[in-house]
Structure formats: C-alpha cells, structure tokens
Amino acid sequence: MSSLQATNRLKQISQILDPELSSTGILPLTKFSLEARPDHPYKICVLGGGSWGTTITKIIAENCLARPRLFRHHVQMYVYEEKINGENLTDIINTRRENVKYLPGVKLPRNIVANPDILKTVEGADLIVFNFPHQHLTSILKQLKGHVPHTTRGISCLKGLEVNKDGCKLLSSHISDELGIVCGALSGANLAPEIAKEKWSETTIAYKLPEDYRGPGKDIDEVILKAVFHRPYFHVNIIQDVAGVSVAGALKNVVALAVGFVEGLGWGDNAKSAIMRVGLLEIVKFSETFFPESVSETFTKESAGVADLITTCLGGRNVKVGKYMAETGADAHEAERALLNGQSSQGIVTITEVHELLSNVGKLHEYPLFAATYKITFGSESIENLPNLLSKV
Structure with missing residues (x-):
C-alpha cells in the first residue's frame, strides 16, 4: 500500500467515523470505504509507563477520543507499580492525570487507565504496544504467554536486540516467536519530553501485513496504525522494513x-x-x-x-x-x-x-x-x- 493510498483510505475511514463529513459530500462514501468500516472498535493497550511509554499512550488516547467508532474509549497502560511518597504510582496517574515520576508536568487524557495488572491490561486487546526497557522483555513475555490470541497484533517501541549463542534476532521477532503474534516496530527521531509537549516530530512504523490478515475493518493494517499513532504534532510514515x-x-x-x-x-x-x-x-x-x-x-x-x-x-x-x-x-x-x-x-x-x-x-x-x-x-x-x-x- 502506497503512502497516498494509505492517506486516502484514512480519509475514507475518518468520513465513516464522522457523519458530519458524509453530509458535506466532501468525501463521498464508496464501496471500498464501506468495506473498511470496523466490525468492532479496536482495543489498544500499552505496556510500559516510563517517559516514552506514557507519551505514546497519550498520543493513542488522543486518537481514541477523536475516533470513537474506530477505537475503544479507554486505553489501558500497564505500569510497574511503585510507591511515590506512600502512594501507588498508578493511583496518582489515574486521579491526577499525570505521571509525576517519569513525565512530570504533562497532563494526560482522562481515557488513560494506568493498570498494575499486565494480564488485565492486555485482555481483549487488538493491538499491544510494547514500550519499556528491553531488558524486561523476557520476563514480560513469560507472563503474557498463553494469554494473547494469535490474532492480536503488536508494535514494538523497544530499543535493543535479543542475543544468544546462535546469533541475534529483532525484539519484534522475539515477541512474535514467544507469543505467536505478528509484531512491527516504531522508531524515529523521538525525544519523549518534546513529543509530550506536542512539539512537532516524525516517526517511522515498520509493519508487514500478516499472512492471516483478515481484511479492512477486521484487522490491524497500515491505515489503522496511522489512525492509532498519527497526530498533528507526531507525523507517521509506514514502511515494511522491520529489520x-x-x-x-x-x-x-x-x-x-x-x-x-x-x-x-x-x-x-x-x-x-x-x-x-x-x-x-x-x-x-x-x-x-x-x-x-x-x-x-x-x-x-x-x-x-x-x-x-x-x-x-x-x-x-x-x-x-x-x-x-x-x-x-x-x-x-x-x-x-x-x-x-x-x-x-x-x-x-x-x-x-x-x-x-x-x-x-x-x-x-x-x-x-x-x-x-x-x-x-x-x-x-x-x-x-x-x-x-x-x-x-
């Protein structure tokens, strides 16, 4: 799918999700766009509550609010529980709408739910975004194994490689091998504090459609990924070069x-x-x-x-x-x-x-x-x- 095709399809999906656009006739409904209507709102969750994890969750939550027919309202964010002045960090995030330890001073959307239970976080998710220090990946995958359907898709924001005596593999491949899901990667010139303050930047998402791709409106594809991550201040380009x-x-x-x-x-x-x-x-x-x-x-x-x-x-x-x-x-x-x-x-x-x-x-x-x-x-x-x-x- 070319960048132009992806942009056009995103416009078509946006029109489906916003009835006011259809009444203007700006983007007439087509058979293709009707087929792209999701059969259910996608649930997106994020694993990781550090500065980058919280920033990515903020972006996703904003898009979930903007596209209520495409995405579920709440975005679950798994946060490793720790105490801040005697209070649970998850409670602070959920009540004050701020990650006071890792992203202080940034107000978070109200549809973010910080969750210390990783299995409850991923339950029913269509897309899991992995965003934590990569040395924790093995232990997290052990917790998730057997609890994630193979139809779930993943995006890895992790930075690192999996090395063993036989060579090395991509962390996205390690996730795929352990969980049996297709996983792409997101990386770019992205300093979390700047993006959290909505200063303009670009990123790259690498994703290949899986062999068991179920079709537009039924599965995560390039257009849905752009709808998940793209913001006026966070521009996304999607390619296939995961490696x-x-x-x-x-x-x-x-x-x-x-x-x-x-x-x-x-x-x-x-x-x-x-x-x-x-x-x-x-x-x-x-x-x-x-x-x-x-x-x-x-x-x-x-x-x-x-x-x-x-x-x-x-x-x-x-x-x-x-x-x-x-x-x-x-x-x-x-x-x-x-x-x-x-x-x-x-x-x-x-x-x-x-x-x-x-x-x-x-x-x-x-x-x-x-x-x-x-x-x-x-x-x-x-x-x-x-x-x-x-x-x-």
Missing part, C-alpha cells in the same frame, strides 16, 4: 554513548560528528551482515535512520550518561543511578549484547567504534585513546 527500523533504533544508543564520552572531555562538535559518521557506517554494516533483508534506504530516508541518530546524539539520555562518566570518572551504572531517575540507559545494555554477539562470531575487529565503546564503558580503555582506535576507519 532496518529495529536495528537503527537499537544501535543509535551505542553511538550516543560514545558521543557523550567525547562531549564530556570537551572535544567539541567536530569530534561528535566523527563519532556519528563512524557510528552510521557500523550500524548499516551490522544490519547488512546480520539482517540482510533490511533496506539500505531506511537509514538515510526515514526518521528511524540518520535523523534518529542525530537527535539521540544531540540530547538523549545515553549522551548524558557518557558525558557524566567522562566528567566524573563514574562507572556506567553509577551514571545511570545519578542521572536517570530509575530509568535505564539502553546504550549500556545494547553495547553489552552487541559485544557478546560480535565476539561470538569473530567480527569484533570489523566494528572499531562498537568495540571501543564497550571497552570504555566497562573501564578497560580510556576515552583519550578513542581517536587512535578509530584512525583507520
């Missing part, structure tokens, strides 16, 4: 960690650009090597590619962690604890996994930036030696 979007989203955090190292030493923008150049080369090489089905254009044309890399290297949490390590001499986990308010630096987790994979397959020497970032992160190499380690790239 490219996922790899770019995972490895940009490693590069950002290295950018933080050189920023912490005060080396300036030229040095940061050098890191980003080498980082982009290694991201593309990694994707071509381990996921040959990926599309090279994803890394240059999509928000999930070089745009996300630049944004993450300009101000994400991984840069902050790397900078703090360089400035203070703290180790990686000390920096996380000092800076991230209980959240994690995905760059630290991902570089550990990438180093394990490249070591297992004997290719570590082909990725000098990734190798150097691992050594610096865990104290076996100095940041000052980074230019020498990259001199032949």
Whole structure:
C-alpha cells in the first residue's frame, strides 16, 4: 500500500467515523470505504509507563477520543507499580492525570487507565504496544504467554536486540516467536519530553501485513496504525522494513554513548560528528551482515535512520550518561543511578549484547567504534585513546 493510498483510505475511514463529513459530500462514501468500516472498535493497550511509554499512550488516547467508532474509549497502560511518597504510582496517574515520576508536568487524557495488572491490561486487546526497557522483555513475555490470541497484533517501541549463542534476532521477532503474534516496530527521531509537549516530530512504523490478515475493518493494517499513532504534532510514515527500523533504533544508543564520552572531555562538535559518521557506517554494516533483508534506504530516508541518530546524539539520555562518566570518572551504572531517575540507559545494555554477539562470531575487529565503546564503558580503555582506535576507519 502506497503512502497516498494509505492517506486516502484514512480519509475514507475518518468520513465513516464522522457523519458530519458524509453530509458535506466532501468525501463521498464508496464501496471500498464501506468495506473498511470496523466490525468492532479496536482495543489498544500499552505496556510500559516510563517517559516514552506514557507519551505514546497519550498520543493513542488522543486518537481514541477523536475516533470513537474506530477505537475503544479507554486505553489501558500497564505500569510497574511503585510507591511515590506512600502512594501507588498508578493511583496518582489515574486521579491526577499525570505521571509525576517519569513525565512530570504533562497532563494526560482522562481515557488513560494506568493498570498494575499486565494480564488485565492486555485482555481483549487488538493491538499491544510494547514500550519499556528491553531488558524486561523476557520476563514480560513469560507472563503474557498463553494469554494473547494469535490474532492480536503488536508494535514494538523497544530499543535493543535479543542475543544468544546462535546469533541475534529483532525484539519484534522475539515477541512474535514467544507469543505467536505478528509484531512491527516504531522508531524515529523521538525525544519523549518534546513529543509530550506536542512539539512537532516524525516517526517511522515498520509493519508487514500478516499472512492471516483478515481484511479492512477486521484487522490491524497500515491505515489503522496511522489512525492509532498519527497526530498533528507526531507525523507517521509506514514502511515494511522491520529489520532496518529495529536495528537503527537499537544501535543509535551505542553511538550516543560514545558521543557523550567525547562531549564530556570537551572535544567539541567536530569530534561528535566523527563519532556519528563512524557510528552510521557500523550500524548499516551490522544490519547488512546480520539482517540482510533490511533496506539500505531506511537509514538515510526515514526518521528511524540518520535523523534518529542525530537527535539521540544531540540530547538523549545515553549522551548524558557518557558525558557524566567522562566528567566524573563514574562507572556506567553509577551514571545511570545519578542521572536517570530509575530509568535505564539502553546504550549500556545494547553495547553489552552487541559485544557478546560480535565476539561470538569473530567480527569484533570489523566494528572499531562498537568495540571501543564497550571497552570504555566497562573501564578497560580510556576515552583519550578513542581517536587512535578509530584512525583507520
């Protein structure tokens, strides 16, 4: 389905859902659009109540309010329960309409329901959005296994890779394998605090229609996904390259960690650009090597590619962690604890996994930036030696 076709179909669906549009004759009803009428409002839920998880839930909840015949009113958001000044975080979110720990100062729509019970959250869901630190994925999938019908669809906002002795797989593929559902990926130049304040940005969703696709109005497809996620301030482009979007989203955090190292030493923008150049080369090489089905254009044309890399290297949490390590001499986990308010630096987790994979397959020497970032992160190499380690790239 082309972008133009998707846009036209979204307009047709919008007209079905808003009777006032039909009376104007602006978008005449067609046989195709009538067939697209959903046979039931789709239930969307989100797993994850951090800053990005809460922001994505806000976006979805706004669209559920705007399209009541297409989506169920309430959006369940699974939140790992914790106490804030003696109160449950879920109770605070549901009563004050604010995630005071992870997204303070942002008012949330009233149709968001923070739920500490993951099985109740996903019950009856047509689409599950996975949005939490990826190191928790295995335990969450164990809880969900056997409780999610195969007709449910998924979108992974997770950043990372699943590495084992046999190689690595995409987190969306890991979700599909464990739960028996089709799962796409969402990634882009998306800093949660900016999007939560409704500052304009773009994102990329990668999704392939499943073999058991039940047809328009009966299943999640590209048009429904655009209706779920697209907002005036959050523009969505949908492609099919799940591998490219996922790899770019995972490895940009490693590069950002290295950018933080050189920023912490005060080396300036030229040095940061050098890191980003080498980082982009290694991201593309990694994707071509381990996921040959990926599309090279994803890394240059999509928000999930070089745009996300630049944004993450300009101000994400991984840069902050790397900078703090360089400035203070703290180790990686000390920096996380000092800076991230209980959240994690995905760059630290991902570089550990990438180093394990490249070591297992004997290719570590082909990725000098990734190798150097691992050594610096865990104290076996100095940041000052980074230019020498990259001199032949």
